[in-house]
Amino acid sequence: MQNQTILYGIVEGYENISFVIEDFQCIFFHSDPQPKSPIILPQQQGFILGRTPERKYVYIYANQELRIWHELTLNTWTYFVSSFPDISTYKILCFENGILNKLFFPSSVIFEYTEKSETKVKYQDDSLTYTLAGKNVSGNISIHSTPHERRSAEKGDSISTGGINLEITFDEEKEIQTFPEMFGYILNMCQFMAFRRNISFEKITFRDFIDNFPEMTDSVAECYVNYEHVHDTNKGIHSCLTFNILQESVTSLLSSIVSNKPKKPSFNIGFIPDDDKTALYITSIKIREICSALESEMELSKIQVQQETAFDNLVEKLKDIVKEDRDGIHSLTDPKSYDYILGTLRHLSGALADRIEKCFSEYQPLIGEYISREDIDKLVQYRNTITHGNFMPLDNKLAETAFVLIKLVYCCILKRIGLTDKVIKELFQRQLTS
Numbered sequence: 365m366q367n368q369t370i371l372y373g374i375v376e377g378y379e380n381i382s383f384v385i386e387d388f389q390c391i392f393f394h395s396d397p398q399p400k401s402p403i404i405l406p407q408q409q410g411f412i413l414g415r416t417p418e419r420k421y422v423y424i425y426a427n428q429e430l431r432i433w434h435e436l437t438l439n440t441w442t443y444f445v446s447s448f449p450d451i452s453t454y455k456i457l458c459f460e461n462g463i464l465n466k467l468f469f470p471s472s473v474i475f476e477y478t479e480k481s482e483t484k485v486k487y488q489d490d491s492l493t494y495t496l497a498g499k500n501v502s503g504n505i506s507i508h509s510t511p512h513e514r515r516s517a518e519k520g521d522s523i524s525t526g527g528i529n530l531e532i533t534f535d536e537e538k539e540i541q542t543f544p545e546m547f548g549y550i551l552n553m554c555q556f557m558a559f560r561r562n563i564s565f566e567k568i569t570f571r572d573f574i575d576n577f578p579e580m581t582d583s584v585a586e587c588y589v590n591y592e593h594v595h596d597t598n599k600g601i602h603s604c605l606t607f608n609i610l611q612e613s614v615t616s617l618l619s620s621i622v623s624n625k626p627k628k629p630s631f632n633i634g635f636i637p638d639d640d641k642t643a644l645y646i647t648s649i650k651i652r653e654i655c656s657a658l659e660s661e662m663e664l665s666k667i668q669v670q671q672e673t674a675f676d677n678l679v680e681k682l683k684d685i686v687k688e689d690r691d692g693i694h695s696l697t698d699p700k701s702y703d704y705i706l707g708t709l710r711h712l713s714g715a716l717a718d719r720i721e722k723c724f725s726e727y728q729p730l731i732g733e734y735i736s737r738e739d740i741d742k743l744v745q746y747r748n749t750i751t752h753g754n755f756m757p758l759d760n761k762l763a764e765t766a767f768v769l770i771k772l773v774y775c776c777i778l779k780r781i782g783l784t785d786k787v788i789k790e791l792f793q794r795q796l797t798s
Contacts, residue, residue: 446585461566470509
């Protein structure tokens with residue numbers, strides 16, 4: 365959500381420090397023309413608290429020490445606006461509309477037709493709710509549509525399906541400093557489902573339960589986020605992976621995203637197009653990302669290629685040599701180098717092309733397209749060549765192979781999170797990765 369309103373006021377507790385926010389650029393001003401020393405702006409969990417003349421409180425994300433003499437400019441990517449000056453935690457994180465309109469088929473409003481051609485409108489709960497039991501994210505995730513009622517003296521009353529809400533209700537309250545992390549998880553999940561990076565949400569709020577009304581919630585703060593793109597994707601809902609299709613697999617997908625770590629990737633999707641236009645192109649950077657994702661998926665899917673006994677013995681000898689050098693007096697300067705070498709040796713369960721070929725032969729009926737072993741070899745060779753700083757031309761055949769292997773990565777992830785072969789096959793027929 366982006367706020368078109370210019371916000372201004374003072375930093376809470378510092379009447380001599382004022383601020384102005386416009387387009388996520390925040391400028392702080394010191395009223396003293398000749399301050400004797402700089403002021404370190406106070407922060408709570410990485411946020412600077414400002415107060416507007418209307419007594420709205422603005423939580424400005426900085427997450428770095430800020431010293432101001434006369435004037436200071438901060439380019440932030442998020443801030444919150446609330447009526448409360450003491451928000452330190454949140455219980456419910458709610459996302460509304462935006463990309464969610466392409467990821468959920470609403471059915472909260474039902475129209476029934478009688479024999480007399482009369483129309484009756486009924487409401488039904490179309491929410492999908494699942495339990496999250498991850499280490500960092502536990503609680504439940506729910507998505508639903510909300511009926512929208514219109515009253516008009518001229519046209520009469522009408523009712524239609526309103527917005528789409530995605531809510532995460534945490535078992536334990538989260539500190540506000542976790543918002544960037546939680547927002548990133550949901551953004552990555554929706555980017556994967558849409559196969560686009562240029563997505564956004566119309567509104568993001570912190571919500572909490574109302575005292576004495578345990579079934580009702582109310583907004584505590586509105587969260588504004590600066591998205592890097594200008595226009596959202598125009599991709600249609602029928603070409604996306606919707607929550608209606610995903611069902612309970614949403615928990616496995618989110619768990620994979622949350623547990624993703626640089627040294628132990630479990631959700632590698634760096635090849636996803638930035639927008640609708642770049643979805644038509646393959647670049648050298650994309651090919652490297654595709655190969656990295658395939659390496660991760662081969663490891664997670666435990667795709668093994670039978671090696672000669674001599675090969676396995678040689679790998680074990682190399683491990684012993686590395687460990688001996690690591691523990692000796694002539695070790696490398698950077699100890700992390702040994703972790704990198706040992707990690708590489710542990711993953712030597714056959715050449716990448718061998719494992720890709722084995723995986724592709726298994727999933728090809730779901731993907732519905734064909735590439736040869738020669739095609740795979742050439743793409744892996746291209747990746748290896750450019751990774752070592754050498755030039756190699758990118759031709760149409762390499763691009764075609766890359767598009768098919770994107771489908772293979774998606775297929776591996778979709779299988780891993782629990783979708784059936786039938787569903788996966790239908791998703792590719794509907795151009796999920798188009």
